[in-house]
Amino acid sequence: MTRFSFRLDATDGRARTGAIDTPRGTIRTPAFMPVGTAATVKGMMPESVAETGADILLGNTYHLMLRPGAERIERLGGLHRFMNWDGPILTDSGGFQVMSLSDLRKLTEDGVTFKSHIDGSKHFLSPERSMEIQRQLGSDIVMAFDECPALPAPRERVAASMRMSMRWAARSREAFGDRPGHALFGIQQGGLEADLREESAAALKEIGFDGYAVGGLAVGEGQEAMFACLDHAPETLPREAPRYLMGVGKPDDIVGAVKRGIDMMDCVLPSRSGRTGQAWTRRGQVNLKNARHMDDPRPLDEACTCPCCRNYSRAYLHHVHRAGEMIAGMLLTWHNLHYYQELMSGLRAAIAGGRFAAFEAAFHAERAGGDIERL
Numbered sequence: 001m002t003r004f005s006f007r008l009d010a011t012d013g014r015a016r017t018g019a020i021d022t023p024r025g026t027i028r029t030p031a032f033m034p035v036g037t038a039a040t041v042k043g044m045m046p047e048s049v050a051e052t053g054a055d056i057l058l059g060n061t062y063h064l065m066l067r068p069g070a071e072r073i074e075r076l077g078g079l080h081r082f083m084n085w086d087g088p089i090l091t092d093s094g095g096f097q098v099m100s101l102s103d104l105r106k107l108t109e110d111g112v113t114f115k116s117h118i119d120g121s122k123h124f125l126s127p128e129r130s131m132e133i134q135r136q137l138g139s140d141i142v143m144a145f146d147e148c149p150a151l152p153a154p155r156e157r158v159a160a161s162m163r164m165s166m167r168w169a170a171r172s173r174e175a176f177g178d179r180p181g182h183a184l185f186g187i188q189q190g191g192l193e194a195d196l197r198e199e200s201a202a203a204l205k206e207i208g209f210d211g212y213a214v215g216g217l218a219v220g221e222g223q224e225a226m227f228a229c230l231d232h233a234p235e236t237l238p239r240e241a242p243r244y245l246m247g248v249g250k251p252d253d254i255v256g257a258v259k260r261g262i263d264m265m266d267c268v269l270p271s272r273s274g275r276t277g278q279a280w281t282r283r284g285q286v287n288l289k290n291a292r293h294m295d296d297p298r299p300l301d302e303a304c305t306c307p308c309c310r311n312y313s314r315a316y317l318h319h320v321h322r323a324g325e326m327i328a329g330m331l332l333t334w335h336n337l338h339y340y341q342e343l344m345s346g347l348r349a350a351i352a353g354g355r356f357a358a359f360e361a362a363f364h365a366e367r368a369g370g371d372i373e374r375l
Contacts, residue, residue, distance in 0.1 A: 004140075004183040004210055006242045012356040014235070014261040017348045020211075020242055022140045023181040024080070024088045027055040029242065030258045030351075032344045033090060033266040034337055038063050039073075039083040042271045043326075043333040046085045052306070052334070053341035056088040056141075058266045061133055062097035066116050066123070070136040078138030090266075091139035092246070093130045093172075093187075095146045096215075107147070109164065127171035135179070143213065144172035146187045151221045158191035165189045166203040173207050183210035185244060188237065191216055192229050201236035212237040213244040214262070218253075227256050234261035251280055251343055255363055258347050259356070270340050274333030277321040281339060284367045288332065292374045293318040306338035307331070 006029075008018040020027040034041045034049055037060045041049050049057065059079055064070060073082050079089055098105060098112050105114035111126025130145040146165035149157055169186050176184045186209035190196030204212060214233050217226045226248075234243050244264035245257050254265055273280065277289040281301045288300075296314035304310075308317070308331040321328035343363075350359035 003180055006211070006240070008240075010352045010354075012351045012354050013259065015258050015347070015351045015356045016261060016263060017351040018263070020088075022088045022183070024086065024140055025055060027088055027264075028344075028348060029263040030254075030344055030347055031055060031264050032254065032340050033058045033264065034270065034340075035060075035266055035268045036083065036085075036089075037268070038067070039079060041333075041337075043274060043330045044271070044337070046083060048334060049085075049337065050087065052337040053345060054087075054337065056090060057085055059083075059089050059091045059137065059139060060097065061091050061094035061130060061137070061143075062125075064091075064137060065094065065125075065133050066118055066121075070133040074136040074138070078136075080138060088140040089137075090141035091134045091137055091143065093143040093145040094125050094133070095130070096148045096247075098125055099148055099150075109167070111145075112147075127168045128175040131172055131175040140181075141183045141185060141211070142176060144169045144184065144186050144209070146189060146215060148189065148216050148219065149191070151191055151216070151219050153191065155191075155193060155196075158189075158193060159196055162189040162191075162196055162200050166200060166207075169204060169209075170207050173209070185209055185211040185213050185242075187213040187215040187246070188233065189216045190233075192221060192225055194229075194232050197229070197233045198236050201233075205238060209241070211242040211244060211264075213246050215246050217245065218247040218249055218267075223253060223256070226253070227260065230257060230260040230262070251340070252364070252367070254340075254343065255347070255360055258351075259360065270336035271333045274331075274336050275329040277328065277332065278336075279317075279332050279339075280336050281371075282366050283369060283371050286371050288314065288317045288321050288328075290318075296375055298372070298375075300335060301339075304335065304338065304342075306335045308335040308338075 005021045018029050033056050036057045113124050127145040134142040145168050147161050149161045186204040188200045190200045242263045245262045248265045279286040293314040299309040350356045
């Protein structure tokens with residue numbers, strides 16, 4: 001069986017491009033992972049997601065353990081068969097959702113007891129239980145179980161949380177065991193404190209993981225603070241392993257993260273924005289709810305080759321969104337995911353060609369010009 005492996009093909013400054021090889025396929029990096037929270041990327045068929053250029057999807061341990069249940073998914077052949085996705089899948093550990101979504105949670109060294117946000121039923125998650133659920137799901141990349149405090153938070157709270165997460169990381173590594181063809185990623189914590197990030201990285205490297213995530217960002221700290229953290233945090237992690245920034249983000253967040261040495265990202269934004277009438281384009285964000293689009297026969301982006309832009313006008317997209325038709329969210333989600341993957345392809349090519357600075361400058365200049373003039 002093919003083992004999980006990572007190679008760097010080129011660097012340009014701190015930006016990197018390469019590939020992660022898994023038994024289910026190759027993930028080109030830098031990579032953006034569409035989020036399939038409940039075993040579906042909302043509004044999209046799996047085949048359509050693949051057509052946008054996505055090499056890997058993200059599934060959510062917390063949501064899947066509550067509904068339909070990891071045991072049921074295992075009985076039905078695992079998450080790949082269940083959701084009809086043949087490529088690699090990364091599952092998060094469930095820790096972030098437990099902290100942000102569930103009610104009446106009780107946190108101890110053992111793990112977290114919480115009530116489901118769906119029906120109030122009581123559940124327990126620990127490093128060992130998270131590893132077991134992710135094994136039942138059959139994901140290719142498994143995330144260690146951690147705690148992620150919301151920012152801002154007192155330094156003492158961030159430090160205590162990080163150190164417990166590192167103890168949980170060691171337990172996750174032990175519980176994961178030896179699973180050829182599958183990978184386990186550790187998650188760096190430490191908030192915005194450089195020394196805590198370094199302490200966390202040292203602990204993770206001592207344990208040893210197949211990849212390393214920068215966690216605890218995109219939780220309300222703002223882009224400037226996030227970039228300041230990324231100016232140093234990725235460099236504390238092993239160069240020879242993939243680096244994953246969790247929960248990011250907007251297109252300019254992605255370009256800034258790649259510039260600082262990040263290889264993988266995920267975010268619900270492309271699909272969530274699509275359902276609320278928002279499109280991401282080379283010229284920035286476009287709000288299809290606005291009346292200016294009502295009589296506009298032009299495509300959303302004339303340079304885009306996605307089905308939304310090839311076949312439908314701004315006037316149509318405005319109409320179906322205002323009318324509450326499902327096709328509005330479907331078309332805009334397809335466009336947004338296509339744009340995100342086109343951005344990643346452009347970043348990979350620019351890094352490989354030693355043109356990252358020029359690509360970044362052109363990216364920001366085009367966005368600064370704003371949307372096309374109204375008719």
